[in-house]
Amino acid sequence: MSMKTMAIVAATLGIGTVLSLLIAVSHIVSEIRSIDNELMIEMDSFKVRSYFLSSLLRFSCSSR
Structure with a gap:
């Protein structure tokens, strides 16, 4: 293989x-947002x- 071909292959792979990696990071961020939203719903x-x-406890204590 010539140097030019190796450089093209290396650049393409890079x-x-x-x-x-950009796609993976965007997927991870999306998952984190989804988990955060789910947690907020559970907390609410x-x-x-x-x-x-x-x-209910206040009502039952005050009715005594």
């Missing part, structure tokens, strides 16, 4: 690697349930 649900339970 560009392919960089593009693959917990807040609602704990507020409801707290209200």
